[in-house]
Amino acid sequence: MSSTSETALKPGSPIQVFYSGNRGHLPTIDRAKGVYLWDTTGKKYLDASSGPVITNIGHGNERVLQAMNEQAAKVCYASRAVFENQPNRNLAKKLVGLAGPSFDQAFLVGSGSEATEAAIKLARQYAVAKGEVQRTIVLARNPSYHGATLGAAAVTGDPQSDAVFEPVMRIMPKVPAPFSYRLPEGVSVEEHALDCAKQLDQQITETGAENVLAFIMEPVGGLATGGLVAPDCYYKAIRDICTKHGVLLIFDEVMSGAGRTGTFLSAEHWPDARPDMVTLAKGVAAGYTPLAAVLTPNYIVEPIVASGGFLHGHTYSANPLSCAVAVAVVDEMLRMDLMSNARDVGAYLMEGLRKIADQSAIIGDVRGKGMLMAVELVADKASKALIPAEHRAVYRLLEIGIDNGLLLYTRKTAGGKFGEWVMVTPPLTLTHEEADELLHLFAKSISDFERELA
Ligand code: PLP
Secondary structure, eight states: OOOOOOOOOOTTOOTTHHHHGGGSOOOOEEEEEBTEEEETTOOEEEESSHHHHTOTTOBOOHHHHHHHHHHHHHOSOOOTTTOOOHHHHHHHHHHHHHHOTTOOEEEEESSHHHHHHHHHHHHHHHHHHTTOTTOOEEEEEESOOOOSSHHHHHTSOOHHHHHHHGGGSOOOOEEEOOOSSSOOTTOOHHHHHHHHHHHHHHHHHHHOGGGEEEEEEOSBOOTTTTSOBOOHHHHHHHHHHHHHHTOEEEEEETTTTTTTTSSSSGGGGOGGGOOSEEEEOGGGTTTSSOOEEEEEOHHHHHHHHHTTOOOOOOTTTTOHHHHHHHHHHHHHHHHTTHHHHHHHHHHHHHHHHHHHHHHOSSEEEEEEETTEEEEEEOSBTTTTBOOOGGGOHHHHHHHHHHHTTEEOBOOTTSSGGGOEEEEEOOOTTOOHHHHHHHHHHHHHHHHHHHHHHO
8 A cells, every 4th residue: 555645733723624635725615506516616516425414405495595584684683581582482393393202392502512511401400400419420432422512522432532621621431332343253233232231331330320410322323433323222222221220311413313314313213212312403404504402301391490490501592593594494304305315315325335335445334324324444344454544544535535526524533443434424305316426426536545545
């Protein structure tokens, strides 16, 4: 394998330097429509990533733009200390309705990280309201990602971030994520997943169940675990463990929710493992405006309200403009039946990616659900060895994709010792024809990279 030259990420460099890689610049976005984007040179890109898995209904949706204009002309913002607003009510009702009978209330915020923070604070206030004041610990998985703010970073399983930010936050204990591709010798996927669940049970016992507030996890993995879907037995096991210990189960559906995996909540895939709270973001407003939510049942909200109310809020929480836009986005998702499309075209894409993997020496695994998929790269399929770090494999594939007019999603610390992958997460509007184009560009990008490695 030949070595590509390294890009030094200098302290203080803007984060975008990562994407510009060796070339030292990023293309400048000009416009976007449907699943395509154009830069200011006129170059066209097919969006195989929906940005960081956000533009679920595609770009430039006319009905959403109309709703945005109409609401903006009425009122963009009004203080919630003085006014309720109808778009807030409409959106909360819509989200709770789509989420099914386990949820009664939606608390609206502006980002996935804020949703994680709000879920943790709801869990804490619920415990305090019940007189269980010693409950302070939120368990999570390693690796995982739940957001960039300090509370969310504390439950994120990312040792690199911990090393830098530990002095300013209280890092929470982690249990292993149930990876399915690299398994301990002689152990089945199910056995391994159940062992990971058992480690949650042990961690709760070790921490003292009376000290634990909640366990947070992504039901279908995002970037941190690359589209990881555990076997069904895992979900039931962790639900039972949380129930046994009186620990709240929080599903982080910031990436996997809002139809991305073919159902409104990913939780719907495992009806015997319903979470106590769910966070949503990204696809709820699909990149048209910042909007996120925590869905909760009444049994969590009522004691908090009775004890004086939720001690939380942001200036932009539930602002009328964002809520009206999100209502229009969700309506469009339903009108275009994008959850069915996520299942149908998602399965078609998965099959196409697996065919490309069969022909490729460097694709070790293709996994995911609906239109939340990841492709894992390896140096050698038999040993599953990682491609040596100097090749910056996933970033290099991202750069080659950009050259070929294909947008993928990955990140600097993707995988590490757990492996490395690129996300294939196009807008849920993707047609079969566009899927063929995506697969063609992906196959080309993989063979360009293989030639470079040879
Ligand atoms: N949780 C998950 C699973 C995510 O994927 C992300 C973002 O990628 C977040 C939380 C944080 O969301 P945000 O970037 O909107 O703060």
